[in-house]
Amino acid sequence: MHSPISSHTIAPITTPHTNNAPASQHSDITHDCITRKSERVKKPPAYLKDYHCMTTHTTHSSNVSNSNSLYPISQHLSYDKLTPKYKSLSLAITSNQEPSTYEEAAAHECWRKAIQDELTALDQNRTWCLTELPKDKKAVGCKWVFRVKFNPDGTIERHKVRLVAKGFTQVQGVDYDDTFSPVVKMTILRVMLALAAAKKWHLKQLDVNTAFLHGDLDKEVYMKIPPGLAVSQPGLVCKLQKSLYGLKQASRQWNIKLTQTLLDAGYKQFFDDHSLFIKKQSQSFTAILVYVDDLVLTGNDIGEINSIKQDLDDKFKINDLGDLKYFLGMEVARSNSGIHIYQRKYTMDLLRDFGYLDCKPLSTPFDYSQKLSKESGTILTDNTVYR
Template sequence: MATIRVILALASTNKWQLQQLDVSNAFLYGDLSEKVYMTIPQGLRGHGSSQVCKLKKSLYGLKQASRKWYEKLSDLLISCGYKQSHADHSLFIKHNGDEFTALLIYVDDIVLTGNSAAEMAQIKYVLHSNFRVKGLGALKYFLGLEINHSVDGIYVSQRKYCLELLTDSGMLGCKPCSTPMDSSLRLRQDDLSDLLDDPLSYRRLVGRLIYLTTTRPDIVFATQQLSQFMAHPTKSHLCAVRRVLRYLKGYPSKGLQFKRDTPIHLIGFIDADWATCADTRRSITGYCFFLGNSLVSWKTKKQNTVSRSSSEAEYRALATSTCELQWLTYLLNDLKICCSKPAALYCDNQSALYIASNSVFYERTKHLEIDCHLVREKAQAGLMRLLPVPSSYQLANMFTKALPPHLFKSNVSKLELIDIYTPPA
């Protein structure tokens, strides 16, 4: 794919006009058919009780503003020949032979990329003709993400965001640690330590950590564990958050590298930690997907139901990752990218692999029949190949459990997480 070149910030106007209409004796805004009422603005005088305000241009914060804005922008792009991706509705794509152009939209910010300079100039002209548009040049900073370009590829990090988090939490001068979570720690809801006097500070910290996981898969498991205690956080939970911050202090600039010469081949690693939740005894699902050598998707999530065996927990994780693989395949198809060979899913549980290839395990599979059919049908359709992998080489281990320092460093080194701000040893 071509390097992302331009980011356009669409500055929505905050100007609005009033038109006096004899409709009712109250002020209303938005669509007249909905009659959403507002109080009279302070200082507005000289209007009778039978006059109302008709909104001519949308304002931020109005109920229908975001929907109307997206509707107008998407209609404009579709009229210019762009197609909306079914895998991601915020992605618009246009193909013309070998030429390719894509727009990725977040509210009123747009990332524009492609290999046709003429088409990119044309769509910028169309956007500028219909909206107030400001071109910011090559993509360097977007929604807290820092993008660096080199001859080898693209490097994405959240260094500034991470340093601001450490500064705001007062942890910028702390002593760093080697892992984000103690491997012997088991957090639970009914902790014996005291509740926090200010739970909002805990919630803010965890919320900011969740956004940091956009480029930091090494703290995903710790953040998932900490986010379970938002309602009633205790001092021990806060200590665990501070350990994550201490880990970030040692590696604030780590980010993901996307190489230009990587092969187009999807590879996934799936794991589950059986009954790991001390409160509910539910298992943890973890997976990560690589496009060639570049990490493109990862997740840690508690399973919705209690699994009766480790095989069941692993198979549920396999079904979840299969759905993610299907979504990635749809996205690559929308981008007209063909993989060189079927995707490979690596699982370290032999029983789960046997269930996927054997439809006769009635006693062990009748209570998870839907998951069995899903994985088996996708495997038979050629979407993926299910392959065994030793637990020592299972990269998804770090997404399901807290690892000791040596194993954690070994796994992180294989995720293409690098720090371009630190000179090589």
């Protein structure tokens, strides 16, 4: 059994004087013992060969962590292999913080204007009418959700706000019936990206403005007055005339309308994934992947891609985001060598949420000597954190 090694400073080794050696000789021996260092070549432990140990590089490009931190993460990330445009985008989507409440957003002019613009758009679309709440009905709550949209070069394109209904208070059979709406599988997304990289296909992205407002409601739904909306008298509620984000049936109603639009345009719905639409004509091939109101378009016919963009814009009003750069938390960088996918923002958000953004970095942050057992350890109070 080896004795533990202390982390304290080791005291100098002293040799008692003898009658046969002068004091100066003893001091030389002591000095040699203290300064002598091993010349053995150091190698990483053999057990680490089963791990991918990432070598860190120092950079000062990111300011996402606290400058007072002992281990700022900005000193352990490298962006040397990114082009200036991709680098600007990666840093911008992380450094710009988004408000989580209406009160936080209301303190900034840019967000106040965005809220008023969204209320105006909802009013012009006749999303609701103000009325008194019937005695046999219960109004659902609502909240604002805030997002910063970026241009491909990292500059801010717009401050986007969305009014979301708290659909978890809806009652099945009373406020809604069917809720299922397909979204593209990650396997299909990876396959299409691989094909686009291998065949040099175009890769575009767009999203639909207020997509859920195009869905039709078949049930009576009442919603509380959203923050920021001025009403003439207290006690009024919003009777929804069109679907709204957050409602149980909202995504399904929107998906039905979008699917019919793509089918009318000559696209065929893929059997194994109903969120993939394909159109083939002679040598032309175009595919559309749908994730709620975000669409990825790829294929070898840029004319057909531009044509379907125009059709969707005429019917729904879209935002053409250009080349695919950021989708479902994944940052996409394309070069002559292929398509690189990374999740920097997603990882940063996880570290920030759990308080690990300024922890000391390790190549393998795992205690390999610890023995795990289901009979030992502390029971988690909230097991969803682990999941």
